[in-house]
Amino acid sequence: MVSIISRSAWGARPPRSRSTTTWSRRVEVTVHYSQGPTTQTPRQIQDYHMDSNGWADIGYNFLVDNQGNAYEGRGWLVIGAHAAPRNTEGIGVCFIGRDGDATSAAKRTIRALYDDANHRAGRTLAQKGHRDINPTSCPGDDLYAWVKSGMPVDGEPPPDTPPWPGVYLRYPPITRHSSVTTWQSRMRYRGWRITVDGAYGPKSKNVCVQFQREKRLLVDGIVGPQTWRATWEAPITP
Ligand SMILES: [Zn+2]
Numbered sequence: 347m348v349s350i351i352s353r354s355a356w357g358a359r360p361p362r363s364r365s366t367t368t369w370s371r372r373v374e375v376t377v378h379y380s381q382g383p384t385t386q387t388p389r390q391i392q393d394y395h396m397d398s399n400g401w402a403d404i405g406y407n408f409l410v411d412n413q414g415n416a417y418e419g420r421g422w423l424v425i426g427a428h429a430a431p432r433n434t435e436g437i438g439v440c441f442i443g444r445d446g447d448a449t450s451a452a453k454r455t456i457r458a459l460y461d462d463a464n465h466r467a468g469r470t471l472a473q474k475g476h477r478d479i480n481p482t483s484c485p486g487d488d489l490y491a492w493v494k495s496g497m498p499v500d501g502e503p504p505p506d507t508p509p510w511p512g513v514y515l516r517y518p519p520i521t522r523h524s525s526v527t528t529w530q531s532r533m534r535y536r537g538w539r540i541t542v543d544g545a546y547g548p549k550s551k552n553v554c555v556q557f558q559r560e561k562r563l564l565v566d567g568i569v570g571p572q573t574w575r576a577t578w579e580a581p582i583t584p
Pocket of ligand 1: 484
């Protein structure tokens with residue numbers, strides 16, 4: 347359960363109006379970034395949304411800062427203003443900061459909010475970045491790759507859908523498989539400079555070789571079972 351800083355605790359203004367939805371209509375969690383400094387407060391964001399945008403309240407359902415604190419925005423079931431036309435379907439969670447600012451503490455809290463939402467909905471909600479819905483760079487390349495790789499957190503076991511038996515990620519030839527996206531996203535999350543494009547080509551192989559050297563694994567540039575497992579080993583310092 348995530349500990350959430352209530353509206354009264356962060357000095358929220360009352361909403362001008364509000365409309366609610368139900369858990370049965372919630373189908374996704376949509377991650378955003380504020381694209382401002384990490385020192386921005388929820389109240390500053392609320393003032394901007396209400397006074398400059400003319401909205402009824404802060405647009406997001408929740409906000410998370412880079413210390414990992416969660417703040418109540420509109421809350422679980424009030425319809426937000428963050429990713430029209432999917433505000434009824436989606437719970438908007440905003441990271442306070444710019445691309446690359448999200449710490450592992452922030453990601454852990456976003457993931458915890460997502461897990462909490464699934465628990466409350468009684469089913470698995472989709473994981474989305476704002477750019478899945480509208481033409482925007484939000485929530486930035488780093489958070490987006492993290493969201494699309496399943497919002498991994500430190501010390502978690504690897505996903506139970508590895509590429510084997512039968513498929514290793516190798517080059518040549520270029521491997522194209524959904525697990526390539528998963529592996530690239532995870533490597534990016536670990537701090538490696540790697541493009542998440544779902545194609546295991548020469549650049550992915552190069553990152554793999556460096557990773558295998560660092561982990562003192564057999565250095566062959568092929569993501570087999572051992573390298574795959576090592577990719578999910580703690581500690582991770584993004
Ligand atoms: Zn956004």
